[in-house]
Amino acid sequence: MKAFRTLDDVDLKGKRVLLRVDLNVPMEAGRITDRTRIERVAPTIAEIADKGGKVILLAHFGRPKGRDPKDSLKPVAAAVSQVIKRPVAFADDCIGDVAEKAIAAMKDGDVLCLENTRFHKEEEENDPAFVAALAKLGDIWVNDAFSAAHRAHASTEGLGHKLPAIAGRTMQAELEALDKALGAPKKPVIAIVGGAKVSTKLALLENLVGKVDALVIGGGMANTFLHAQGIAIGKSLAEKDLASTALRILDKAAKANCAIILPVDAVVAFHFEANAPSHAYGLDAIPSDGMILDVGPLSIERITSAIDDAATLVWNGPVGAFELSPFDKGTMAAAKHAAARTKAKKLISVAGGGDTVAALNAARVADDFSYVSTAGGAFLEWMEGKPLPGVEVLRR
Structure with missing residues (x-):
């Protein structure tokens, strides 16, 4: 260092x-x-x-x-x-x-x-x-x-x-891990970004599409992108007013040669509660009164095979409503798969953010990741490409 x-x-x-x-x-x-x-x-x-x-x-x-x-x-x-x-x-x-x-x-x-x-x-x-x-x-x-x-x-x-x-x-361990993840990473690099709202992670998405080879977008954020592409998402959580922003990010990703991985199917329920009756649907068949609460089985396969193709993974945010069973399946599957690849020395995995840490702990794989950052805001700002005052002052 x-x-x-x-x-x-x-x-x-x-x-x-x-x-x-x-x-x-x-x-x-x-x-x-x-x-x-x-x-x-x-x-x-x-x-x-x-x-x-x-x-x-x-x-x-x-x-x-x-x-x-x-x-x-x-x-x-x-x-x-x-x-x-x-x-x-x-x-x-x-x-x-x-x-x-x-x-x-x-x-x-x-x-x-x-x-x-x-x-x-x-x-x-x-x-x-x-x-x-x-x-x-x-x-x-x-x-x-x-x-x-x-x-x-x-x-x-x-x-x-x-x-x-x-x-x-x-601090040294964090900076070394972050450098391996986005500073001078082993390529190809994949990022998983999830969570409820695009609006809280706009700067993050804009920065990542220029830095990673593939970007998985999950959680409520993915619904905004699906809606922007003209897919009917029923009563799912989405920021429909950010459709044009979502399209701009997709365009920027295409120009930067960054593959955007969005859900291809979804687990839908009619009530936002644990163990609500649910069913997997293709994106062309989302019920008008249903809510997308997790990625479907085909999307999980897509995410795990994208992890297989990567040498480095950066993760911030769950890909479904992971705090409610059974809508934690997508997040748990991706977490366990990334952990297994890391243990097999085939992946460098860096994750951070409160919900992400909670999800990795729930999956019991936090210790198997290369590095898990407990820093919420600082980790997010670093991923957004912003200089951090408390780090900059340490430079020689």
């Missing part, structure tokens, strides 16, 4: 290391319900501590408007301690006397978590005085929060202009 400095490039012993991590974990009734984000950054924390650095964790939690006890990172710091199996001290602020005293008391290898950076509105404003107050606390800034890299905030971007800027191991 020549473009970014990593932990291999710095001497950490005795240094105060400001480590930006993503600790914005889901919590219910004061209990953390999913520790994935903590587990992802644990190796970076351990490595810095083991090399004699003083690990000072910077993170946000929730969307507080000023100081709010329910958005305190204190219970999260306790969970970090359990995951990394070493003590984690806590400071009741992220700048000023409280933070400075806590850091002054640290020994080499200690871990300290500072309070929620968003308790200060200046964090999200990337305010220079706030950046300076944070920078005063450390000798090195390590960014290990790819999921917050699309935001130019004080702790995610501003510090990179004040202190030596280093990519943590999670």
Whole structure:
């Protein structure tokens, strides 16, 4: 990874290391319900501590408007301690006397978590005085929060202009995986893009048709494309006002030599609910009062054979209403097929986005993909081809 400095490039012993991590974990009734984000950054924390650095964790939690006890990172710091199996001290602020005293008391290898950076509105404003107050606390800034890299905030971007800027191991793994997926991928490349609405993924589709060899469009988005081509889709979810946009994307794909793979059949139900009676129909026979809720068996075959033809797969969004059984069949089949190809060393597979991660977990294949990004917005913006402030500041 020549473009970014990593932990291999710095001497950490005795240094105060400001480590930006993503600790914005889901919590219910004061209990953390999913520790994935903590587990992802644990190796970076351990490595810095083991090399004699003083690990000072910077993170946000929730969307507080000023100081709010329910958005305190204190219970999260306790969970970090359990995951990394070493003590984690806590400071009741992220700048000023409280933070400075806590850091002054640290020994080499200690871990300290500072309070929620968003308790200060200046964090999200990337305010220079706030950046300076944070920078005063450390000798090195390590960014290990790819999921917050699309935001130019004080702790995610501003510090990179004040202190030596280093990519943590999670950030490094993410950037290396993304480079393999779209930066310098092994060809041919296939992308699967699903989800409900074309409008939320216009920039993504526009960018991908110029970069991939084949693009599978699924979910409610596919209905908009089918409607644009004059296919009757009954009462299916679709953004009919975006028909001309869909045709423009198809035209752009044709000029870029990118094959667009749309459903050739569909599973239709008459109620949007789990286990609603359903039936597979050809596209020329969709009932006028029916709703397309998943791709049909012929479409699944088409998607799996397109995966067979690819060396690299990038995936964002399910191809059907995967949260309702049995309309998860298309997404599950594609996920399991891609996972099997990856395990057989025939495919590099990179997936991301909340629904996609949920679908891969439901199919129990997330661990078999080459890389699964837990970064929602940042992953999407990267796929759209946008520069991410928290990544750009890390470049050598």
